[in-house]
Amino acid sequence: MAEHDIDKVAVAPKRRRSKGTSLTLRDVARLANVAPITASRALNTPEAVSDEILLRVREAVERTGYVPNLLAGGLASRRTRLVAAVVPTITGSVFLETVQALTDTLAASGYQMMLGQAGYAGSREDALLEAIIARRPDGVILTGIMHSTLARRRLVASGIPVVETWDLTPNPVDMLVGFSHEQLGAAVAHFLQRRGRRHVASITADDERAVRRHAAFGAAAASLGIAGSGALAQHVVPAPSTAASGREGLRVLLDRAPGIDAIFCSSDMVALGVLVEAQALGIAVPSQLAIVGMGDLALSRDLQPPLTTVRVDGTLIGDTAARYIMQRADGRAVEQPIRDVGFTIVERGTT
Amino acid sequence: MAEHDIDKVAVAPKRRRSKGTSLTLRDVARLANVAPITASRALNTPEAVSDEILLRVREAVERTGYVPNLLAGGLASRRTRLVAAVVPTITGSVFLETVQALTDTLAASGYQMMLGQAGYAGSREDALLEAIIARRPDGVILTGIMHSTLARRRLVASGIPVVETWDLTPNPVDMLVGFSHEQLGAAVAHFLQRRGRRHVASITADDERAVRRHAAFGAAAASLGIAGSGALAQHVVPAPSTAASGREGLRVLLDRAPGIDAIFCSSDMVALGVLVEAQALGIAVPSQLAIVGMGDLALSRDLQPPLTTVRVDGTLIGDTAARYIMQRADGRAVEQPIRDVGFTIVERGTT
DNA sequence: CTGAAAGCGCTAACAT
DNA sequence: ATGTTAGCGCTTTCAG
Numbered sequence: 001m002a003e004h005d006i007d008k009v010a011v012a013p014k015r016r017r018s019k020g021t022s023l024t025l026r027d028v029a030r031l032a033n034v035a036p037i038t039a040s041r042a043l044n045t046p047e048a049v050s051d052e053i054l055l056r057v058r059e060a061v062e063r064t065g066y067v068p069n070l071l072a073g074g075l076a077s078r079r080t081r082l083v084a085a086v087v088p089t090i091t092g093s094v095f096l097e098t099v100q101a102l103t104d105t106l107a108a109s110g111y112q113m114m115l116g117q118a119g120y121a122g123s124r125e126d127a128l129l130e131a132i133i134a135r136r137p138d139g140v141i142l143t144g145i146m147h148s149t150l151a152r153r154r155l156v157a158s159g160i161p162v163v164e165t166w167d168l169t170p171n172p173v174d175m176l177v178g179f180s181h182e183q184l185g186a187a188v189a190h191f192l193q194r195r196g197r198r199h200v201a202s203i204t205a206d207d208e209r210a211v212r213r214h215a216a217f218g219a220a221a222a223s224l225g226i227a228g229s230g231a232l233a234q235h236v237v238p239a240p241s242t243a244a245s246g247r248e249g250l251r252v253l254l255d256r257a258p259g260i261d262a263i264f265c266s267s268d269m270v271a272l273g274v275l276v277e278a279q280a281l282g283i284a285v286p287s288q289l290a291i292v293g294m295g296d297l298a299l300s301r302d303l304q305p306p307l308t309t310v311r312v313d314g315t316l317i318g319d320t321a322a323r324y325i326m327q328r329a330d331g332r333a334v335e336q337p338i339r340d341v342g343f344t345i346v347e348r349g350t351t
Numbered sequence: 352m353a354e355h356d357i358d359k360v361a362v363a364p365k366r367r368r369s370k371g372t373s374l375t376l377r378d379v380a381r382l383a384n385v386a387p388i389t390a391s392r393a394l395n396t397p398e399a400v401s402d403e404i405l406l407r408v409r410e411a412v413e414r415t416g417y418v419p420n421l422l423a424g425g426l427a428s429r430r431t432r433l434v435a436a437v438v439p440t441i442t443g444s445v446f447l448e449t450v451q452a453l454t455d456t457l458a459a460s461g462y463q464m465m466l467g468q469a470g471y472a473g474s475r476e477d478a479l480l481e482a483i484i485a486r487r488p489d490g491v492i493l494t495g496i497m498h499s500t501l502a503r504r505r506l507v508a509s510g511i512p513v514v515e516t517w518d519l520t521p522n523p524v525d526m527l528v529g530f531s532h533e534q535l536g537a538a539v540a541h542f543l544q545r546r547g548r549r550h551v552a553s554i555t556a557d558d559e560r561a562v563r564r565h566a567a568f569g570a571a572a573a574s575l576g577i578a579g580s581g582a583l584a585q586h587v588v589p590a591p592s593t594a595a596s597g598r599e600g601l602r603v604l605l606d607r608a609p610g611i612d613a614i615f616c617s618s619d620m621v622a623l624g625v626l627v628e629a630q631a632l633g634i635a636v637p638s639q640l641a642i643v644g645m646g647d648l649a650l651s652r653d654l655q656p657p658l659t660t661v662r663v664d665g666t667l668i669g670d671t672a673a674r675y676i677m678q679r680a681d682g683r684a685v686e687q688p689i690r691d692v693g694f695t696i697v698e699r700g701t702t
Numbered sequence: 703c704t705g706a707a708a709g710c711g712c713t714a715a716c717a718t
Numbered sequence: 719a720t721g722t723t724a725g726c727g728c729t730t731t732c733a734g
Contacts, residue, residue: 024727035705040729050703065508070485071431072727075422075710082465082486090451092649096442103441103468107475112482114433115466117454124458131463134421135433157416243653273653280655298443302594302624304631375711386721391713401719423711426726 023066031060043068074136082137083325084114086128088144088207092240094267094295094314095143098165101318102141109326111138120207120239122147133158139325141165142173143317145208161328163321166312167209168340175337177320181209184310184343185216188264188292191345193224197262197290200226201233203249203270205241210266213294217264233257241266246273250281261289262351268293268300268309275303275350291350305349312343374417382411394419425487434676435465435483439495439558443591445618445646445665446494449516452669453492460677462489471558471590473498484509490676492516493524494668496559512679514672517663518560519691526688528671532560535661535694536567539615539643542696544575548613548641551577552584554600554621556592561617564645568615584608592617597624601632612640613702619644619651619660626654626701642701656700663694 029039034053042049042057049057060066074080083106087095103113114137116128125148132140133154139161152173155162162174167181192200200221204214218234221227235252237245246265250273253260265271271293278285285291285305293300293309300307320341324334380390385404393400393408400408411417425431434457438446454464465488467479476499483491484505490512503524506513513525518532543551551572555565569585572578586603588596597616601624604611616622622644629636636642636656644651644660651658671692675685 022727026727036727037706037729038704041704044729048703053704065505067481067484067505067509069426069487069727071422071426071487072710073729075420075426075712076727076729078710078729080422090441090454091447096447099466100441100468103466107467107479107482110482112465112467112486114463115450115454116458116463117451128458130418131458131461133418135463136420136422154416154418158418243650247653269650272650276653276655299594299620299623302598302627304627373711376713377711387711388713388722389720392720395713399719404720420711423726424713426728427711427713429713429726 022069023064025066025068028057028060028064028066031064032056078136079329080136080138081111081329082114082135083111083139083141083322084116084132084135084137085141085143086116086118086132088120089117089240090115092242092269093144094312095166097314098143098318098321101315102322105319105322106326111322111326118145120145125151129154133160136160138329139163141321141325147208161325163324165317165321168338172338175321175324175334177317177324177339177341179312179341179343181213182216184294185213185218185264186220187343187345188310189217189220189224189226191347192221192262192264192290192292192351193226195262195290195351198226199228199257199260200262200264201228201235201253201257201260202264202266203235203237203246203253203274204266205239205245205270206236207239210239210241210294211236214264214266228257228259233260237270241270243269243273243276246270246275247277247280248273250274250277254281262292263289264292264294266294268295268297268307271307271309271350272299272303275307286350292345296346301348303349308348308351309346310343311346313341316341373420374415376417376419379408379411379415379417382415383407429487430680431487431489432462432680433465433486433488434462434490434492434673435467435486435488436492437467437469437479437483437494439471440468440591441466443593443620445648445663446517448665449494449669449672452666453673456670456673457677462673462677469496471496476502480505484511487511489680490514492672492676498559512676514675516668516672519689523689526672526675526685528668528675528690528692530663530692530694532564533567535645536564536569536615537571538694538696539661540568540571540575540577542698543613543615543641543643543702544572544577546613546641546702549577550579550608550611551613551615552579552586552604552608552611553615553617554586554588554597554604554625555617556590556596556621557587558590561590561592561645562587565615565617579608579610584611588621592621594620594624594627597621597626598628598631599624601625601628605632613643614640615643615645617645619646619648619658622658622660622701623650623654626658637701643696644701647697652699654700659699659702660697661694662697664692667692 026036029036039057042054118125129151141163143165165177167178202214204210218232235249293307296309296311376387380387390408469476480502492514494516516528518529553565555561569583586600644658647660647662
């Protein structure tokens with residue numbers, strides 16, 4: 001502070017890039033009469049600073065309307081408080097509940113969520129992942145797919161904590177919060193068998209997990225002797241699944257296997273379509289035809305009859321995944337990095 | 352490069368913080384035998400660099416698996432290539448299409464999207480907005496609400512480009528891509544009047560826009576003389592709206608005004624509930640009761656009868672909003688910063 | 703508990 | 719077309 005004027009002039013041409021000259025921590029510090037680092041501590045670790053300074057800094061923040069620059073903070077501290085979530089698509093997705101829980105849980109701890117859509121085809125996965133890594137997030141949460149081996153390798157190489165969700169895969173990249181699609185499919189077959197159904201069929205979207213679910217369903221049905229004669233009647237529709245697929249699917253199946261008395265659908269949307277079509281066709285549900293969905297959409301309980309479906313706790317998945325990432329970011333160990341959240345068959349009016 | 356060994360030793364204790372010692376542009380530059388800034392140019396403005404150097408840099412990137420650090424880049428260039436989107440909630444939202452379009456359009460130009468949920472109550476708006484500004488995004492897209500005047504003021508003060516969507520408000524913060532909820536409500540009243548309905552009613556969620564829509568609907572209905580005797584029969588349900596609200600709403604309205612022959616619902620979800628309840632009650636749709644939804648969900652066309660609804664092009668809104676932000680970020684002017692995308696009444700089987 | 707110095711990894715500005 | 723230099727705004731490290 002005690003510079004000679006001469007020097008000042010000589011050293012003048014500093015701060016060349018000062019354009020937006022935005023409000024910085026230095027300004028706040030100056031106002032509070034402390035060093036920038038002290039102001040930083042007052043904001044980030046208030047317990048490490050005297051009460052008086054804390055007060056002065058807070059007042060300076062208040063007065064100036066200072067908002068910290070997390071880019072700069074993240075660059076310096078290597079903690080961005082950013083978490084990336086990847087879903088196949090956002091519209092009509094069964095992952096919405098998970099995304100909502102993620103955002104909420106993260107926001108409650110000062111983290112922010114970046115959302116990326118990989119598409120069901122997986123064509124954009126590599127580019128998306130590069131864009132994500134470039135932001136150095138504190139974690140990446142994968143819901144749905146991540147086929148690309150290049151992408152998986154890069155993810156591992158980046159050292160960023162990863163949580164895969166909505167599945168239980170044998171070789172997770174890192175952490176895992178999900179359930180077994182195979183168990184689920186088999187459970188539905190047993191459920192229908194116990195309910196007295198003797199000729200089951202299925203409609204599934206062609207995304208990988210749904211296909212695995214329905215393969216397990218078919219296998220279990222066959223071994224229980226409720227798959228009809230020959231192979232199980234199955235109709236495959238393109239992902240993402242829609243009610244239209246369900247309506248069409250029912251007609252196709254009825255045409256191919258008129259004797260069916262139950263249909264397992266890869267999503268509640270498809271099940272809704274089947275229900276609508278059955279009613280249009282004058283087929284009584286559940287007496288002539290049982291319907292089981294998957295996902296337990298909010299609307300499913302309000303249909304007539306209410307839809308029997310398989311519920312997966314998407315909120316729990318999102319919440320848990322967020323916590324795992326934040327624990328890792330805090331340097332804490334995650335107790336149960338591979339976690340099976342299971343599923344529940346919710347029996348309602350369509351069975 | 353021509354330092355004396357003595358100097359080297361003297362200046363030695365550099366790079367103190369080298370922990371993760373991540374791969375940086377410097378490493379790539381060294382490998383390609385160019386200055387860091389040249390490597391930077393090769394990656395960001397390839398046309399400003401000779402073919403040979405471009406090749407060398409690209410090879411170095413390839414060999415090392417280098418992924419740029421956009422935190423550092425954003426800090427230096429003041430362009431983060433990040434856009435924040437704010438929605439009330441993500442689940443069961445009519446904005447999904449918009450969010451999808453946003454993500455896609457942004458990703459196609461190397462931008463990333465941050466998603467924030469403000470909640471319908473608006474309680475978290477201030478905190479959310481602060482978290483957003485702290486990341487210095489190149490733009491903020493608001494869908495749904497942003498009541499808080501403090502938040503609005505901060506947004507303006509931050510100088511970040513803003514696009515408000517799904518509405519046409521008189522005093523936009525900055526840019527605007529939406530439609531008039533008042534016009535929409537009135538249009539539905541006229542539509543029902545032309546279809547011969549003489550005693551209309553409405554079920555609306557209590558979010559601000561829906562309420563305005565239905566106020567305009569009621570006013571137009573009254574002036575057309577199709578609101579029944581006295582005030583329009585209207586039932587208000589809490590946002591976000593659900594099929595359950597629709598089922599309940601129909602019973603309430605029927606109880607209060609048994610003579611109604613048409614219901615305008617604030618969302619397709621509510622309309623679905625009304626349709627289901629009508630069928631459960633043995634009320635013929637559309638002969639005894641007409642139903643109009645709002646939002647044109649994918650499933651609406653696949654109901655039986657297919658749902659008449661009001662369609663808003665959410666994809667166009669998202670796409671346009673994204674383009675507006677990117678144009679601003681490029682320093683280009685936006686031609687039509689206030690844009691009315693209108694709406695369409697899609698007549699199907701329920702009227 | 704407080705502060706000075708040195709960078710985090712990149713790019714704008716100014717040369718050449 | 720390429721390079722040099724000086725930051726962007728913050729936090730880590732090391733010293734009092």
